[in-house]
Amino acid sequence: MHRWQLALDSLWPLARAALTGTIPLTLISFAIGLVIAVLIALAKLSSIKPVSLFGAFYVSLIRGTPLLVQIFIIFYVFPFIGITMDAWTCGIIALSVNVGGYAAETIRGAILAVPKGQWEASATINLSYWTTLRRIILPQAFKIAIPPLSNTFISLVKDSSLVSTIGVLELLRKAQIIATPTYDFLTLYIEAALIYWAICIVLSFGQRRLENYFDGHATV
Amino acid sequence: MSLLSVRGIHKTFGDNQVIQGIDLDIEPGTVTVIIGPSGCGKTTLLRSLNGLETPEQGVVSIDDIEVDYASKPTPAQIRKLRSKTGFVFQAHNLFPHLSVLQNITEGPIYGNKQPPEEARALGRTLLEQVGLADKADAYPGDLSGGQQQRVGIARALALQPKLLLFDEPTSALDPEIVGDVLQLMRKLAREGWTMAVVTHEIQFAKQVATNVVFIDQGVIVEQGSPQQVLTNPSHPRTREFLRRILDPLADEESAS
Numbered sequence: 001m002h003r004w005q006l007a008l009d010s011l012w013p014l015a016r017a018a019l020t021g022t023i024p025l026t027l028i029s030f031a032i033g034l035v036i037a038v039l040i041a042l043a044k045l046s047s048i049k050p051v052s053l054f055g056a057f058y059v060s061l062i063r064g065t066p067l068l069v070q071i072f073i074i075f076y077v078f079p080f081i082g083i084t085m086d087a088w089t090c091g092i093i094a095l096s097v098n099v100g101g102y103a104a105e106t107i108r109g110a111i112l113a114v115p116k117g118q119w120e121a122s123a124t125i126n127l128s129y130w131t132t133l134r135r136i137i138l139p140q141a142f143k144i145a146i147p148p149l150s151n152t153f154i155s156l157v158k159d160s161s162l163v164s165t166i167g168v169l170e171l172l173r174k175a176q177i178i179a180t181p182t183y184d185f186l187t188l189y190i191e192a193a194l195i196y197w198a199i200c201i202v203l204s205f206g207q208r209r210l211e212n213y214f215d216g217h218a219t220v
Numbered sequence: 221m222s223l224l225s226v227r228g229i230h231k232t233f234g235d236n237q238v239i240q241g242i243d244l245d246i247e248p249g250t251v252t253v254i255i256g257p258s259g260c261g262k263t264t265l266l267r268s269l270n271g272l273e274t275p276e277q278g279v280v281s282i283d284d285i286e287v288d289y290a291s292k293p294t295p296a297q298i299r300k301l302r303s304k305t306g307f308v309f310q311a312h313n314l315f316p317h318l319s320v321l322q323n324i325t326e327g328p329i330y331g332n333k334q335p336p337e338e339a340r341a342l343g344r345t346l347l348e349q350v351g352l353a354d355k356a357d358a359y360p361g362d363l364s365g366g367q368q369q370r371v372g373i374a375r376a377l378a379l380q381p382k383l384l385l386f387d388e389p390t391s392a393l394d395p396e397i398v399g400d401v402l403q404l405m406r407k408l409a410r411e412g413w414t415m416a417v418v419t420h421e422i423q424f425a426k427q428v429a430t431n432v433v434f435i436d437q438g439v440i441v442e443q444g445s446p447q448q449v450l451t452n453p454s455h456p457r458t459r460e461f462l463r464r465i466l467d468p469l470a471d472e473e474s475a476s
């Protein structure tokens with residue numbers, strides 16, 4: 001019975017950690033990560049060799065190393081070069097850089113999936129490269145990329161728990177803090193798991209709505 | 221003086237010599253119809269006129285812009301040349317995520333930096349001209365093939381180019397709506413637009429063309445008035461081509 005009481009008492013503190021930690025952490029990192037992803041995707045697609053090599057290097061490095069290691073490196077590299085950075089900022093940087101590497105491949109594929117005729121038509125109406133991207137190609141590419149990007153987003157919600165290791169106060173860290181004096185880690189971890197699960201169920205539902213919405217303006 | 225002058229265009233894909241030395245002049249206010257068998261290089265020629273294709277050799281000048289492909293023109297030079305032309309694609313290539321009106325105003329607003337209000341007013345006028353005034357807010361996917369192609373034409377007109385290039389604008393359309401698009405093109409010709417049209421519509425060529433150019437295997441075999449080229453062709457290859465498209469079954473008959 002004691003267990004249930006503990007679970008009940010910690011429900012709101014955990015939910016609050018999700019609302020003020022996990023969710024903003026995920027949203028901010030995803031937004032920054034998307035910007036990185038678009039830039040890296042364009043770099044990989046560039047006809048300038050050093051630029052495309054850099055893009056390929058970035059993707060390979062990010063996808064070829066564990067996120068946990070990336071988090072630790074970013075956490076320790078700033079003090080090493082003499083910059084003070086709080087755990088939150090480090091966490092956001094690490095997650096953004098990571099999402100950037102994964103989403104870059106998705107976005108690159110989506111850009112390539114937009115028919116070549118769209119570029120050509122844009123060229124014939126005097127649009128520059130960047131205007132063509134912004135107005136014509138990326139909106140269509142994002143539509144194509146929504147299902148895989150939603151999956152990336154949902155993974156990020158779960159992966160954000162890894163920044164608990166550098167002391168960012170999000171859902172998992174909060175669960176650990178509550179559990180420590182009681183020694184009842186099992187209860188708190190199960191509870192944290194259920195909250196992650198609930199968030200992901202809501203997000204999957206949102207994902208389906210979003211896809212249906214975009215299906216409205218399908219291709220010609 | 222010619223509006224368009226083309227000298228010595230050569231274009232190769234791999235070891236496929238697609239255009240093998242083409243010269244062409246187009247006078248302002250005229251309609252040039254380009255005909256020829258499939259794969260003879262019509263599309264490649266048309267795309268070379270505005271730099272969608274980059275030939276290895278040749279000089280294209282439109283209005284006051286000249287591009288010499290042999291001397292590696294910069295993207296900026298190509299853009300200047302291209303801005304003299306409007307292009308209507310066989311597959312129309314409309315922007316599916318933008319409304320019909322936005323498809324038309326996109327170039328004026330984001331390419332030519334015209335005030336949006338002015339561009340939209342022009343866009344609505346153009347939609348009226350192509351008979352789609354009530355479709356401004358529809359999306360391309362909601363239109364029929366003929367309507368889509370008329371939007372494609374309006375999009376090209378919106379930048380008020382000196383030269384309109386049409387690449388088989390009716391080939392992808394159902395037969396009963398081909399007429400709508402051809403009539404619109406005839407109207408544009410009468411309004412004085414300078415047009416180069418790749419098409420297999422011989423009736424259109426006879427009625428609307430000032431000049432007909434017959435291309436085969438990457439060279440101009442014969443050109444002249446519709447009367448000369450279509451009614452009394454002097455070259456056997458022209459006669460053979462016309463016989464085949466005017467009477468597609470003839471070959472079978474004589475072969476069997």
Ligand SMILES: Nc1ncnc2c1ncn2[C@@H]1O[C@H](COP(=O)(O)OP(=O)(O)O)[C@@H](O)[C@H]1O
Nearest residue numbers: 233236238256257258259260261262263264265
């Ligand atoms: N991008 C390309 N790459 C390789 N070959 C091409 C390309 N575009 C056209 N070709 C070839 O060039 C030839 C002429 O094509 P095209 O100009 O489209 O002919 P047409 O429009 O007269 O049917 C064809 O043999 C075609 O296969």
Ligand SMILES: [Mg+2]
Nearest residue numbers: 262263264388
């Ligand atoms: Mg063609």
